[in-house]
Amino acid sequence: MTTLTLVQGDITRQSADAIVNAANSSLLGGGGVDGAIHRRGGPAILEECRALRASRYRNGLPTGRAVATTAGALDARWVIHTVGPVYSAGEDRSELLASCYRESLRVADELGARTVAFPAVSTGVYRWPMEDAARIAVETVRNTATAVEEVRFVLFDDRAYEAFARQLG
Template identity: 55%
Template sequence: MRIEIVEGDITGRTVDAVVNAANSSLLGGGGVDGAIHRAAGPELLEACRELRATTLRDGLPVGAAVATPGYGLQAQWVIHTVGPNRHAGQTNPALLASCFTESLRIAEGLGVRSLAFPAVSAGVYGWDARQVAQVAFDAVRSYAARSPEGGVELVEFVLFSPETVAVFRSVLESGF
């Protein structure tokens, strides 16, 4: 599995799936979540409402993941995951790691070969970008070591700010 770091807008990536740093309601929000909902179009909100009305009546739990079609995105799929909110006392790195491993598990089940992640839980959810990068890279590498050949081949971390890109590159190059 190849890991790349890209500065830019995750909604414009030409990959099989993008990961949405969603809130548990799945009904849109700010940041990456809002951008993905806007770019995908109203069908994404309808698909998320359907999930809430059927299988996820209480919302998507922290660390879990679920997929919907990508609708207006270039990506065929959106994999929604809810990162832990440090401000709400959700400080266990295992919850954050689960966001990455569960997203990869869902992607593999869909036959996804290329996947783009944002910096889940960095920013408004209060996690330090360096810790997010360390947890993310560790989770991706551990998943790759356990997964069979022919699964996800490319994982992109698509980051909006040059500062976050620099942190992720530093962590990746250091081998942490």
């Protein structure tokens, strides 16, 4: 049984087997969580991301998929990069967001990770409404078979923490 926990704070300060990065499809860094992970983790992460772009993901990592790299200087063994969907009021992209969590757990299982720290994927510049993102994240993790022992949702602010806390109820 996987334990779900909540932490308010900076995901780059977490100690876990794997830290999930809300990446953009280029895998080459960006803003928000992505930029913070690349800055704190150092150049080793970007180096592996460039190698992935040169080989398996020439056109970038597709939305809803996940891939792992080293964690560089982070207090983790791996970073699992996943590309969340941009929110659209006119098109239901919920399955793509759920896929980010399922695929990240699949990669974590392949790696043998037992603790995984997730951000609130797609809730920053991709504008996914926090309450809905929390519902999708918690339901998906609860309903995904995994050997991961602890999934830790690391939420940056009070609003995100409270939305996830309501879902864990």
